[in-house]
Amino acid sequence: MAQIIATSPLAQPMPELGSVRGVRLQAMAAGIRYKGRTDLVLAEFIPGTTVAGVFTQSKCPGAPVDWCRAILPGGQARALVVNAGNANVFTGRAGRETCESTARAAAELAGCTPEQVYLASTGVIGEILPAERITKALPELHEALSETGWADAARGIMTTDTFPKAAVRTAMLGGVEVVIQGMAKGSGMIAPDMATMLGFVATDAALPAPVLQALLSAGVKKTFNCITVDSDTSTSDMVLLFATGAAGNAPLPTTSPATSPENAIDSPELADFRAALNDVLHTLALMVIRDGEGATKLMTISVSGAVSDASAWRVGMAIGNSPLVKTAIAGEDANWGRIVMAVGKCGEPADRDTLSVSIGGVCIARNGTVTDGYDETPVVAHMKGQEIDIAVDLGLGNGSARVWSCDLTHGYIDINGSYRS
Amino acid sequence: MAQIIATSPLAQPMPELGSVRGVRLQAMAAGIRYKGRTDLVLAEFIPGTTVAGVFTQSKCPGAPVDWCRAILPGGQARALVVNAGNANVFTGRAGRETCESTARAAAELAGCTPEQVYLASTGVIGEILPAERITKALPELHEALSETGWADAARGIMTTDTFPKAAVRTAMLGGVEVVIQGMAKGSGMIAPDMATMLGFVATDAALPAPVLQALLSAGVKKTFNCITVDSDTSTSDMVLLFATGAAGNAPLPTTSPATSPENAIDSPELADFRAALNDVLHTLALMVIRDGEGATKLMTISVSGAVSDASAWRVGMAIGNSPLVKTAIAGEDANWGRIVMAVGKCGEPADRDTLSVSIGGVCIARNGTVTDGYDETPVVAHMKGQEIDIAVDLGLGNGSARVWSCDLTHGYIDINGSYRS
Numbered sequence: 001m002a003q004i005i006a007t008s009p010l011a012q013p014m015p016e017l018g019s020v021r022g023v024r025l026q027a028m029a030a031g032i033r034y035k036g037r038t039d040l041v042l043a044e045f046i047p048g049t050t051v052a053g054v055f056t057q058s059k060c061p062g063a064p065v066d067w068c069r070a071i072l073p074g075g076q077a078r079a080l081v082v083n084a085g086n087a088n089v090f091t092g093r094a095g096r097e098t099c100e101s102t103a104r105a106a107a108e109l110a111g112c113t114p115e116q117v118y119l120a121s122t123g124v125i126g127e128i129l130p131a132e133r134i135t136k137a138l139p140e141l142h143e144a145l146s147e148t149g150w151a152d153a154a155r156g157i158m159t160t161d162t163f164p165k166a167a168v169r170t171a172m173l174g175g176v177e178v179v180i181q182g183m184a185k186g187s188g189m190i191a192p193d194m195a196t197m198l199g200f201v202a203t204d205a206a207l208p209a210p211v212l213q214a215l216l217s218a219g220v221k222k223t224f225n226c227i228t229v230d231s232d233t234s235t236s237d238m239v240l241l242f243a244t245g246a247a248g249n250a251p252l253p254t255t256s257p258a259t260s261p262e263n264a265i266d267s268p269e270l271a272d273f274r275a276a277l278n279d280v281l282h283t284l285a286l287m288v289i290r291d292g293e294g295a296t297k298l299m300t301i302s303v304s305g306a307v308s309d310a311s312a313w314r315v316g317m318a319i320g321n322s323p324l325v326k327t328a329i330a331g332e333d334a335n336w337g338r339i340v341m342a343v344g345k346c347g348e349p350a351d352r353d354t355l356s357v358s359i360g361g362v363c364i365a366r367n368g369t370v371t372d373g374y375d376e377t378p379v380v381a382h383m384k385g386q387e388i389d390i391a392v393d394l395g396l397g398n399g400s401a402r403v404w405s406c407d408l409t410h411g412y413i414d415i416n417g418s419y420r421s
Numbered sequence: 422m423a424q425i426i427a428t429s430p431l432a433q434p435m436p437e438l439g440s441v442r443g444v445r446l447q448a449m450a451a452g453i454r455y456k457g458r459t460d461l462v463l464a465e466f467i468p469g470t471t472v473a474g475v476f477t478q479s480k481c482p483g484a485p486v487d488w489c490r491a492i493l494p495g496g497q498a499r500a501l502v503v504n505a506g507n508a509n510v511f512t513g514r515a516g517r518e519t520c521e522s523t524a525r526a527a528a529e530l531a532g533c534t535p536e537q538v539y540l541a542s543t544g545v546i547g548e549i550l551p552a553e554r555i556t557k558a559l560p561e562l563h564e565a566l567s568e569t570g571w572a573d574a575a576r577g578i579m580t581t582d583t584f585p586k587a588a589v590r591t592a593m594l595g596g597v598e599v600v601i602q603g604m605a606k607g608s609g610m611i612a613p614d615m616a617t618m619l620g621f622v623a624t625d626a627a628l629p630a631p632v633l634q635a636l637l638s639a640g641v642k643k644t645f646n647c648i649t650v651d652s653d654t655s656t657s658d659m660v661l662l663f664a665t666g667a668a669g670n671a672p673l674p675t676t677s678p679a680t681s682p683e684n685a686i687d688s689p690e691l692a693d694f695r696a697a698l699n700d701v702l703h704t705l706a707l708m709v710i711r712d713g714e715g716a717t718k719l720m721t722i723s724v725s726g727a728v729s730d731a732s733a734w735r736v737g738m739a740i741g742n743s744p745l746v747k748t749a750i751a752g753e754d755a756n757w758g759r760i761v762m763a764v765g766k767c768g769e770p771a772d773r774d775t776l777s778v779s780i781g782g783v784c785i786a787r788n789g790t791v792t793d794g795y796d797e798t799p800v801v802a803h804m805k806g807q808e809i810d811i812a813v814d815l816g817l818g819n820g821s822a823r824v825w826s827c828d829l830t831h832g833y834i835d836i837n838g839s840y841r842s
Contacts (some may be wrong), residue, residue, distance in 0.1 A: 005636055058766030060773040090761050090773065092790025125758025126791055189745060191667025230744040231652075232759075233766035251779065323651040323744070323829075324610060324837055331838030337546025337652075340511050341610065344481030345654035350479040352511065370547055408744075410834050417830075420474030 010290035010298055010386060010406075011163040014154070017149035018168060020181050021204040022046040022244025025080075026149040027156030030137040032130075033085025033123060038156035040134060041199070042141040043080040044110050049244045051077035051118065052213035054220050056192070056237035061093035063088045064119040065238060067103070071115045075209030077242050078112035080200065082157050083134060084185070085123040089235040098131040105135040109142040120198050122185060122236050123159050136155050154183040157198055160415060161187045161291050167283035171205075171276035174249030174269070178205040184239075184284040188293035188416060190229035192237050199224065199239035199284055205273060206245030211252065214264035215274055216241045223281040227314065228402040229292035230412070231321040239281075289404045292314070294411025297329050299404065302391045306399030310346045313401040318346030319390065320405030330407035332383040334376060336364045343392060354395030361389065431711035431719055431807060431827075432584040435575070439589060440568035441602050443467040443665025446501075447570040448577030451558040454506025454544060456513025459577035463562040464501040464570075464621070465531050470665045471477075471627075472498035472539065473634035477658035484509045485540040486659060488524070490633070492536045496630030498663050499533035501621065503578050504555060505606070506544040510656040519552040526556040529564040535594040541619050543606060544580050545656050550554035562678060575604040578619055581836060582608045582712050588704035592626075592697035595670030595690070599626040601697050605660075605705040609714035609837060611650035612742070613658050620645065620660035620705055626694060626795050627666030633675065635685035636695055637662045644702040647734065647824040650713035651833070652742040660702075710825045718750050720825065723812045727820035732769045734822040739767030740811065741826030751828035753804040755797060757785045764813060775816030782810065 025043035032039045053072050055065050081102055088095045103114035110117070121129060154164035168181040186197025207215075220239055252269060264270055289298055301319050306312035319325055322342040328335035336357050343350050353368035360382025363371055382388065388407075446464035453460045474493050476486050502523055509516045524535035531538070542550060552801055575585035589602040607618025612725055628636075641660055673690060710719055720742050727733035743763040749756040757778050764771050774789035781803025782790055803809065809828075 011617060055766075056765075058762070058765035059769075059771035060776065087758075090758060090786060090790060092774075092788070094790065125761055126786065128791075181752060190592065191766070203800065211783050232743050232745045232762060235762050235765055322653050324653045327834055327837035330834065333839065337508075337511060337548075338701070340481050340546055341479070341656050344477075344479035344656050345612070347478075348480075350480035353513075357479065367513065369511060369515065370549075408834065409838075410831050412744070413748055413751065413829065413831050413834060416748035 007162045013150035017150040021246035023202045024145035026144040027152040036392035039084045041082040041153045041156040052208040052216040052241045058235045062236045064121045067099040078116040079106045079110040080118045082120045086129045087123045087236045088121040089125040090130040101131045113205045157185045165287035167280045173273045173275040176249045178247040186288040187291045189232045189234040191231045191233045202242040207243045210261035211264045214261040218265040219278045219281045223285040228320045292406035293415045294409040295406035297407040299388045304400040305393040305395045307397040308399040312399040316403035318342045326408035330409045334379040356393045358391040438571040441623045444623045445566035447565040447656045448573040460505045462503040462574045462577040473637040473662045479656045483657045485542045488520040490647035499537040500527045500531045501539045503541045507550045508544045508657045509550040510546040512828045513617045520551045578606040586708035589815040590697035592694040594694045597670045599668040607709040608712045610653045610655040612652045612654045623663040625668035631682035632685045635682040639686040640699045640702045644706040649741045674708040683702035714836045715830040716827035718828040720809045726814040726816045728818040729820040731822040737824035739763045747829035751830045755800040765826040777814045781813040
């Protein structure tokens, strides 16, 4: 990166991070692409750690995405290696070989099989990632592993991010308190349909991999899959959730249908854990939007009255991805006509004459025309804030969704007109 | 508009326009929104003029779109009224009444029924369009109608356009030379899926409305429907094609199946006319991209090897709409990894390992990795030009498409962060 990017005005301070029993991690500067900053992260998990993951739906996924997807059915994780600056995408056989040798090297250090080593890469697409820069650095990194390495690790996975992203919650599970702590990176190329940018969450809870997967998939659907910076879904998106079991919670009653994977998202035994996990995922996802390239405002878009939740989600994303809506927000212009345009264009069932639009809680337009005696003053005041609320009711059914986006500013053009060079 | 926008660096000079026998038109300043410039255009067609049209697929169309769609089955046109500055969209009953009174006023002047008067509006969404500003101005405008009013009319329909857009061709039809002349406007909110921004084309050929419609629909599909500035499909898009019949060409053999509407796009009798019409549509569509808000470069994206033409079109549009591709082009960065990303994200069948990407005629990546010995030098030189050629072969089938887009620059942010205010 040639230029220095200022910290996002929407940045949030790093929360006080603790440790997650059973997880040790560390970051270091391996010189993969960046100079003078950390760019390689290793995490090690105790034996018995289960894992769940969701991945980009891109038809051109990176080699590490292929690798993780292939080993995920094993359900066991002992190590995670993440590098920033080179995404190892569209790198053919060389990319696959880099994954294999990285996993072998980490497996040797952790005392496990390569199929228990998860890999993630983020950065430029199409450049060969030299495996030896990683494999040479791993022994030193392994020596330095620490239960308190979380904050450094959150910094070590950043690319165009302007602040590190982490979140921590606790929950009661099987009679004991468990910790859920995670980190994420992402700023541009953010439109994680069915997956996300990189997100790594660990818990000391003991949960079988299929249950973990059910909880993660459901949580991601309402959090990471509901954010967009620029509509450009990455080739490298993934969220991994590791459960070490070190908290010693009572195992779930496996005979109970309530805790089968199919029912995990509803079971009362998991309610507290589920809420805390979803809160971690939600917090991390919103941090990605708060660090959206060039962002100065956070948009929350609530869609109701759609024919289905899926339809509401697509309407919300059409609004959140519209360059004209996003530039209007940047310009603090309550240009609700562009919201109408975005609803109209997205191909979902909509009827101009039952549509209503609110900004900042003020209903501006209803039933196909502007509200009688509409006074723009409070809306103009709302537009000057950092958090913009848009609500659209389609008046057709009970489908609803909430999505988050950011404005489109000169900062985005600055960052992306010169990122690679 | 608060600010003065400089003329696009991609602007083209107005061609030498002639007249189209059977068409008289004029523009005037009616003070609808702009001050000190023309913003109202009236055209009158001789009795017997046939008409074809295509309209936005938006679920929130403007009142004039509803009006035109309703009267199109009549197939006859005697007048066209276009205003700039107010789109008459999301204006409810008031919007419908403005259409009705405008059509009645124009019909009285032209001596026809209101159902033979076509209406188009472009500009801000959601503000009431005062009918009397138009109806009061129409008599003076009607007095001033002229066969040579084309250039003034092309200027009178502009909004954020930085140059007027017109094209003219001739063709042989039924033994005589006929003229096809048209104008268009559009600069932002351009992603005309199945329709376009405003485009008006007239010919002195005699052609039945159903044949005209078949030719227009087929032509628009490969021209206006293959351009995008910002992925934001307008609520007001339309292209109308009027045929006055004043050229006196021999009527088509109506008994011949070759000239039925179903076969119009293949019939040899129409080949020359069809080619000229498509050329007019293509020229106008590319002028819209050349005037894309903030554009400094014209991108031509050729997609081949897709499973179908429709799939190739969607891949091309995903590339042409990607903010990351568009900012890379603006930054003159041959960042082909972002093209791979756009192909991967768009949901169309694609296989990373059969995909190839070329820029400026240089094959950069093939079969899932960068080309052996790839030398970026000629590609870097190509990126500095004003016309950027991107070619993608998916390696799956015979589907192909060509689409056009422009780069995303600070100019777009400038224009759209303050357009309405």
